[in-house]
Amino acid sequence: METEAYLGPEDAASHAAFRPRSHALFYGEGGHAYVYTAYGMHACFNAVANPAGQPGCVLVRALEPLLGLRAMARRRGIGAESARLATGPGNLCRALAITVADSGADLTAGRLVIAPPDRPRDFTIARGPRIGITRAADLPLRFWVADHRHVSRLPRPR
DNA sequence: AGGATGATGAAG
DNA sequence: TTCATCATCCTA
Structure with missing residues (x-):
């Protein structure tokens, strides 16, 4: 399980800062849901995360399939x-x-x-x-379940 | 109309 | 590291 937070215009990596067509959803x-196409071919799934008027999304980067594996x-x-x-x-969107x-x-x-989970x-x-990302690359806004198998990448080495 | 740029993924 | 491949944005 792995997510990233994208904030409002103050977050230079956020679509809210440089992609006008995403503003209404942000x-x-x-x-x-806020779903966009990355690199022309990959859908990426976000959950809008704030009350109306407060821009913010959570990009869901990885999850652990429990049902529907086939x-x-x-x-x-x-x-x-x-x-x-x-x-x-x-990959998550394709799955x-x-x-x-x-x-x-x-x-x-x-x-x-x-x-919420059953248990x-x-x-x-x-x-x-x-x-x-290239902008605001230093902000620690990626969150994942530690030592979890279903994570896209381990943290960047320093 | 045309060019640059990616919140990527897969292969080598 | 390279590249496939194109929605969106920017420039003109």
């Missing part, structure tokens, strides 16, 4: 046991069949839902710099 009510493996074209099934923002058509969707109801699980959250 500033919208939390609990909705379907994910089929969409990804790899084995269902692979740790990379939904690891990496583009879950998330496309830009899902942008704006309500994440509290419908096909895409973010819900609480014990884990430690590690923190470090975000991946693949």
Whole structure:
């Protein structure tokens, strides 16, 4: 499990700072999806995370598949046991069949839902710099479950 | 209309 | 490290 935070215009790496067409969603009510296309071919899934008027999104970069492994493996074209099934923002969207058509969707109801776990699980959250950005590359806004198998990359060496 | 730029992934 | 591949933004 792995996420990154993208803030408002003060965060130079955030689409809220340099991508006008994403502004409406960034500033919208939390609990909705913001899906964009990276490098022309990869969908990336964000959850809008703040009350309306306060820009902010959470990019979901990796997760641990618990259900539907067969379907994910089929969409990804790899084995269902692979740790990379939904690891990496583009891979995650392919595994879950998330496309830009899902942008704006309500994440509290419908096909895409973010819900609390059935049972609480014990884990430690590690923190470090975000991946693949050039601006504001020093901000430690990437969060992942420490020692977790389903993480896209280990922290950048210093 | 045309060029630059990526919140990537896969292969070598 | 290279490159496939294109939505979006910028310049003109």
